[in-house]
Amino acid sequence: MLDPDDKAFLTDLFDAAITAANAETVLRGNLPEKPKGKTVVVGAGKGVAQLAAAFEELWGEPVEGVVVTRYGYATPCQNIRVLEAAHPVPDAAGLVAAVALLDSVSGLGADDLVVALITGGGSALLPAPPDGMTLEDEQQLNDALLASGAPISVMNAIRKHVSRIKGGRLAMAAFPAQVVSLIVSDVPGDVPSQVASGPTVPDDADQAQALAAISSWNIDVPVHIVEHIRTNPAPSPSDPAFGGHQVDVVASARLSLEAAAARARVLGIPAVLLSDAIEGEAREVAKMHGAMTREVLMRNQPFSAPCVLLSGGETTVTLKGAGRGGRNTEFLLSLAITCDGLTGFTALAADTDGIDGSEDNAGAFIDGQTAGRLRTLGHDPSALLAQNDAWAAFDALGDLFSPGPTGTNVNDFRAILIK
Structure with missing residues (x-):
C-alpha cells in the first residue's frame, strides 16, 4: 500500500x-491598456472559462465576446458567452464555437481591442475545416495525429494548414482591431504559436515543413488533406495584419x-x-x-x-x-x-x-x-x-x-x- x-x-x-497558474493570479499583472472603442474577449482551451471570468472581474468595465472550453469545464461569466465542445476529438459543437469566435471579431475598428485568452486544448475545441472539407476530415486528421506519437510542434504545424481559424487566422479576422493574446502555455518551450495551434499567433512552419512532418512521422493523412496542405499556405508572421499585436505567456509549466x-x-x-x-x-x-x-x-x-x-x-x-x-x-x-x-x-x-x-x-x-x-x-x-x-x-x-x-x-x- x-x-x-x-x-x-x-x-x-x-x-x-496549480495555484501558481490560477486565473486571477496570472491575469492581474498582465492586463492591457483599455481601448477607446469596445473590448471583445475571445478564447479557447480547457482553462479558458476561468480566465474569462477572472478577466471580467479584473477589467471592471463591460466586455463582450465568446470562449469555448471542454464539456464540464465551464464557469459562469457575466457577459462573455461560454460554450462547450469535445476534447480531444472535435465535434459539431466545436464547429459552432469556432464560427462564433470568428463572428465576434468581424467588423471591428482600429479603436477596438480583442483580448484572446488561449490555453492548452484549444486546438481540438476549434475545428474549422476549410472550404471543401468536413468535420469528419478534421476528426480523421486529429485521430491520426494523436495516434502517431509525434510531438505537439509537429501536430500543430500540420493542424494549422487545415483550418479557417488556427495559425493566426482568428487574429487576421479581427483586423484592424488591436489584438492582445494572453496565453497559458502547455507546450515545451512555451512557444506562443504552439498553444492551441495559435489561433491568434502565426508561426513560420510552412507547407513544405508540414508535408515533411507527415512523411517523416509516417502519419496516416488522407490524400485530399495532403493536397490541401500542398496548395494552401498558412498566414505568415510578416503579414501586416499582425502588426502591433501583443503576445504574453502569463502562465507556464x-x-x-x-x-x-x-x-x-x-x-x-x-x-x-x-x-x-x-x-x-x-x-x-x-x-x-x-x-x-x-x-x-x-x-x-x-x-x-x-x-x-x-x-x-x-x-x-x-x-x-x-x-x-x-x-x-x-x-x-x-x-x-x-x-x-x-x-x-x-x-x-x-x-x-x-x-x-x-x-x-x-x-x-x-x-x-x-x-x-x-x-x-x-x-x-x-x-x-x-x-x-x-x-x-x-x-x-x-x-x-x-x-x-x-x-x-x-x-x-x-x-x-x-x-
Whole structure:
C-alpha cells in the first residue's frame, strides 16, 4: 500500500503548481491598456472559462465576446458567452464555437481591442475545416495525429494548414482591431504559436515543413488533406495584419514547477527541477526518470536523498493497443516496471488540467511495489503497458489521482519523492 504521507506530500506540490497558474493570479499583472472603442474577449482551451471570468472581474468595465472550453469545464461569466465542445476529438459543437469566435471579431475598428485568452486544448475545441472539407476530415486528421506519437510542434504545424481559424487566422479576422493574446502555455518551450495551434499567433512552419512532418512521422493523412496542405499556405508572421499585436505567456509549466519546488522546500525536502520541456515517448521518458531515481537511492548521486525530482513538458504515446489511459499513467506504469522492487520512493504524474487522456483521472501514484501488487492481483504490468492500458492498472490498484478539472492547463506535472 502506498504511504499516505507521501501521497499527501506529492498532492501538496501538485496543488502548489496549480495555484501558481490560477486565473486571477496570472491575469492581474498582465492586463492591457483599455481601448477607446469596445473590448471583445475571445478564447479557447480547457482553462479558458476561468480566465474569462477572472478577466471580467479584473477589467471592471463591460466586455463582450465568446470562449469555448471542454464539456464540464465551464464557469459562469457575466457577459462573455461560454460554450462547450469535445476534447480531444472535435465535434459539431466545436464547429459552432469556432464560427462564433470568428463572428465576434468581424467588423471591428482600429479603436477596438480583442483580448484572446488561449490555453492548452484549444486546438481540438476549434475545428474549422476549410472550404471543401468536413468535420469528419478534421476528426480523421486529429485521430491520426494523436495516434502517431509525434510531438505537439509537429501536430500543430500540420493542424494549422487545415483550418479557417488556427495559425493566426482568428487574429487576421479581427483586423484592424488591436489584438492582445494572453496565453497559458502547455507546450515545451512555451512557444506562443504552439498553444492551441495559435489561433491568434502565426508561426513560420510552412507547407513544405508540414508535408515533411507527415512523411517523416509516417502519419496516416488522407490524400485530399495532403493536397490541401500542398496548395494552401498558412498566414505568415510578416503579414501586416499582425502588426502591433501583443503576445504574453502569463502562465507556464516552468512557473508552476518553480512554485512546487518552493513548496517542497517549505516542507523540508530539497527539490530538483530537471526540466519543464521534456518530450518523447512516455514509456521511454519514464526509463530515464527511473534510472535517475535508482542512482539517487543506491549511490546518492547525482543528487542527495532526501529530495524530490520535478519535471514537466509533454510526452507522447504511440498507440499500439486498445487499452485506456493517458500519457501520465503510461509514464507511471513504465516507471513502476523500471523501478520494480526498489524501496524508498513514491511518484505522482498528472496532467495539470485534471484529465489524463480520455478518462476522469489526472494521473496516478506509484512506488517500488506497484508492479508487484499488480502481479498479486493477477495482472501482468508489461502486458498492460503493451496494450496502452495503464488506466486499468491503476484502477485495479485504487491508485488513480482524480482532483477534477483544475481550471488551468500548464502541461504534465511529475514529482518523484526519494526518501
